[in-house]
Amino acid sequence: MSALALIFVVAGLGLIGWLTARARAASFELGGAKRLHSLPGQHGWYVAIWTVLPALLFIAVWSGMTPRLVQDAVLQHPAAAQLPAFDFERDALLAEAKRVARDRSATAFDPVAEQLVAPTRAAISYYGWIGAGVSVLLAFACGALAFTRIKARFKARTRVERGVMSLLLLASLIAILTTLGIFLSLLWESLRFFGQVPITDFLLGTHWSPQVIDANDPGKSLGAVPLFWGTFFIGAVIAMIVAIPFGLMSAIYLTQYAAPGVRRWMKPILEILAGVPTVVYGYFAALTVAPAVRDLAVMLGMPFASSESALAAGLVMGVMIIPFVSSIADDSIAAVPTAMRDGSLAMGATRSETIRKVLIPAALPGVVAGILLAVSRAIGETMIVVMAASGAANITLNPLESATTVTKQIVDLLTGDAEFDSPKTLAAFALGLTLFVITLILNIVALRVVKKYREAYE
Template sequence: MSLGALFFVVAALGLIAWFVARARAVAFRTGRRERFSALPGHHGAFVALWTMLPPLIFLAIWWFTSPALVTDAVIGTAAAANLPPPGFERAAILSEARNLSRGEAFGAFHDLSELLAPAYAAAQSRYDWIATALAALLAFAGFAFAYARVRPTFAARSQVERIVMVLLLLASLIAILTTVGIVASLVFESARFFSIVPVTDFLFGTHWSPQVIDPRDPGASLGAVPLFWGTFFIGAVIAMAVAIPFGLMSAIYLTQYARPSTRRWMKPVLEVLAGVPTVVYGYFAALTVAPAVRDFAVSIGVSWASSESALAAGLVMGVMIIPFVSSMADDSLAAVPNSMRDGSLAMGATPSETIRKVLVPAALPGIVGGVLLAVSRAIGETMIVVMAASGVAQLTLNPFASTTTVTKQIVDLLTGEAEFDSAKTLAAFALGLTLFVVTLLLNIFALIVVKRYREAYD
């Protein structure tokens, strides 16, 4: 049986177990009206969980391990004696044979695949039977164990609740697992990269051209400083030059001037701006904004302006970040006690004087924290720069020149045809690690700033 079918069989067994155990528990309570520590449903759930969980856990592990077991079995057969040594070709033949045996492919590129396909089918069906048998065994063992415990005095409810609590705890551990997974995969691949390219070359080198890597000195063309500069220039300078004034002024207008009715429909409009997928912004930047920026540059005399300029990508990114800055500034302004504003207005200051001289300075730490979060989001943003920025890394201050960013390079490095272990693909992970660390630090720092600020007015 396939794993999917097995899953449903197990679920059905659980349902049956629930009914059987529940019926038995109902039989306890004939006649006397007495308080039991558990309802029949609890007994049912207890037995059903014991029936289902062991085989399900087994099947989950099996799902990850059985392909390797099947492949090992195939390699052990006589037909596999002619397989090439481990490597790309061997993997290709094996995967072709697997597809043939499942009927997912009709012809094979390698002759050997057709020979191996029957072996694959045989091994697969053998292991499927083993899985079915083991799952059934576990289900019945679990059922027997639990069913024997169904007695009037048995605290089925607290047992079920204990299992529920374990499930809840496991669910929340996924978050830690994900973090560990991210850090581990980034660090592991980066370590391999840094065994080829010295850390100092990568972090301080000013020449980036992964297209041509000199095998004797790979570090010479993998210096990431131009990428760091480009990322900073687009994400933290140009984008913020748009997002900070627009976001801040929008927040000020919405919180201080706009009537509640205006505010009610204006805020969602800004939120829509944040909900537009980045690929749409990227397309818009590449198709509309970038040519306009170039034409503008040419008209003011910059004849060599790039159609993949930093300015185009940065401008659109800034627009994308406006709602983010605006909502952070909104929260910060709202946290300033009303008494401060009243105090200023009562002295005869105009609203704008109150805002500029009292409210904004008071809310400044919160706003700064929000801007830092916005920067961290901007430098991690990928699609806009992938579509609108160039792949040419150069250290330049000119917004009309082409620059590239860390995220753009990660995409470029990993979507080429290079094999997985080359310095090129590993460099993407080193860039990813740098990006992860920088955004993490920015976030932590920003959250501390925002938290301090909130506490100041609580």
């Protein structure tokens, strides 16, 4: 029986438990003069939780153990003696036998695997039925036990609510677990990488060509400085040259000048820019913007200009970031006390003078924090650079030349057919750790700046 079907059976038992317990609790109220401590529904939930929870836990543990048990059982079979001793090959044959055992229409290619199909099928069904039997029994036993505890004075509500509270706490712990999972998995794989490649080679090396790695000195072709430069150049320089003026000016225009009707329509339209999937921007950058940039470069007298220039990716990325900068600038300008603006206007300053000399300086910490967040988003952006930027790692100041980024290299390194332990694959995790740490620092700095700014005006 599959785990899914089993879960449905257990859920059905839980429903039965809920209904019977509720009916029983309600019958106390009808029959005797005794008042119930808890509502009948809460008695129902108490029994339902006891029916479902232990059985589900068992199913989770059991389905984690079954593959191991099945494999052990299959290896006991006489035909298993013919299996090669080498781990990788043996696993492949066992996996093939398992696949055929699951899917009756499939056939095995290897004769040894073919022989193992029958024992595998037998073992799967054997352990499957054991699991099904135990979990149904468990559900029934725990449910019945809970049912016998139902009395008029039984404090079902307290117990159910304690369960609900632990569920809530558990849900909020998932955020911590995810953060921890990200950090530990990146750190773990990076440490393995730095076991093979010296950390100084990686962080300070200026030559990046993962296609050809010298097995004796892998660090020589895994120097990430060109990637850091490319990421900074595309995400923090070119994209920001587009995003900051456009974002800031459109925020200023929409908050200070535009008629309410215009603002009501234009603000959501600009926000659509942030909702367009990045793969669409990437396609647009690669198909429309990059050729145009190359033509421009040819016109400017660079006959061999790259069609994967840093400029094309950076421009489109900048456009994507505009609404982000704009909405943060909008918020910080709105937070400046009106008295300051009115005071400036009353002194005879024009509106643009008020904006440039009063509002922007007052809102500056918020704007700067917003720009830091925008940079952190730009350097983490993946699809635009994967589709429009080049894979060639150059350190260049010319936006018409090609440059590559950390995120593009992560995708390139991990989508090839490399084994999991090679320095090439592990390098992706080291790059990921670097990216994670840098975005984290940017966010923390941005939060600090915002905090200081708040203290000034509240």
